[in-house]
Amino acid sequence: MSILNEISELLQKGKAKEVTELVQKAIDQGTAAKAILNEGLMIGMSIIGEKFKKNEVYVPEVLIAARAMNAGIAILKPLLGEGEMGAKGKVVLGTVKGDLHDIGKNLVKIMMEGKGLQVVDLGIDVSAEKFVTEAKNQNADVIACSALLTTTMTEMENIVKAATEAGIRGKVKIMVGGAPVTDSYCKSIGADMYAPDAASAADAAIAALA
Numbered sequence: 087m088s089i090l091n092e093i094s095e096l097l098q099k100g101k102a103k104e105v106t107e108l109v110q111k112a113i114d115q116g117t118a119a120k121a122i123l124n125e126g127l128m129i130g131m132s133i134i135g136e137k138f139k140k141n142e143v144y145v146p147e148v149l150i151a152a153r154a155m156n157a158g159i160a161i162l163k164p165l166l167g168e169g170e171m172g173a174k175g176k177v178v179l180g181t182v183k184g185d186l187h188d189i190g191k192n193l194v195k196i197m198m199e200g201k202g203l204q205v206v207d208l209g210i211d212v213s214a215e216k217f218v219t220e221a222k223n224q225n226a227d228v229i230a231c232s233a234l235l236t237t238t239m240t241e242m243e244n245i246v247k248a249a250t251e252a253g254i255r256g257k258v259k260i261m262v263g264g265a266p267v268t269d270s271y272c273k274s275i276g277a278d279m280y281a282p283d284a285a286s287a288a289d290a291a292i293a294a295l296a
């Protein structure tokens with residue numbers, strides 16, 4: 087079995103310590119950080135997602151797999167984030183109200199920081215009001231919102247409305263992303279940018295600031 091398959095298998099079993107060790111071993115063997123992320127950790131998590139959907143695994147198993155994923159990402163972070171230096175703009179980032187998924191959001195943060203953006207991470211379950219208040223207080227250039235549930239992505243429209251009501255719509259670009267979110271949804275709610283993955287989110291934020 088290849089080391090990336092092994093990482094995927096161990097992640098599915100929630101073996102955080104072993105995942106950490108194997109991620110480090112893969113790095114030491116010269117495997118690219120992006121390959122470890124995409125072909126090891128992400129594959130493992132998407133298999134867990136499929137099993138979750140079919141009721142073959144339940145929330146506790148998914149939580150320990152998520153813990154193993156976060157442990158692997160922590161080892162990769164310095165490598166994924168390495169890149170341009172110097173603050174190029176400020177982003178207020180969070181997972182929308184009612185939504186507790188944060189692995190994708192955390193990856194977006196790593197990639198954005200790697201591109202030299204300053205990221206204010208508001209965490210999970212963030213209300214539209216909080217996004218807008220923080221964007222104002224922090225003088226942010228971009229509000230970046232993540233949602234993983236079809237039931238919570240609708241909160242993104244409230245963020246666009248709240249930003250308009252607060253009079254900051256001309257100053258702040260609104261980016262949306264997360265598995266159920268699409269470009270057409272982005273357009274339909276009047277947000278500015280959709281990004282399908284964390285690396286594209288960082289590129290789109292930089293492009294919006296140019």
Ligand code: B1M
Nearest residue numbers: 135139185186187188189190232235236263264265283284
């Ligand atoms: Co949840 N969950 N979950 N879950 N969970 C999903 C999302 C689900 C698809 C599983 C399934 O049924 N197959 C399903 C959603 C169905 C739907 O709405 N369409 C689901 C469900 C139903 C639920 C609960 C309702 C289950 C329950 O309690 N009955 C519950 C809801 C809790 C809540 O939020 N209120 C729940 C709970 C959980 C856990 C807490 C157990 C755990 C989260 C732990 C954590 O995040 N710390 C969890 C997990 C881990 C998942 C799956 C298995 C994995 C998600 C993940 O981290 N993926 C997920 C199934 C799946 O995705 N295959 C599932 C890896 C991550 C890197 O990908 O977040 O998509 P992702 O990020 C990607 C892109 O989407 C993008 O970049 C990343 C890649 O580079 N991206 C952005 C993300 N944010 C972005 C923002 C951007 C741009 C790009 O710009 C701002």
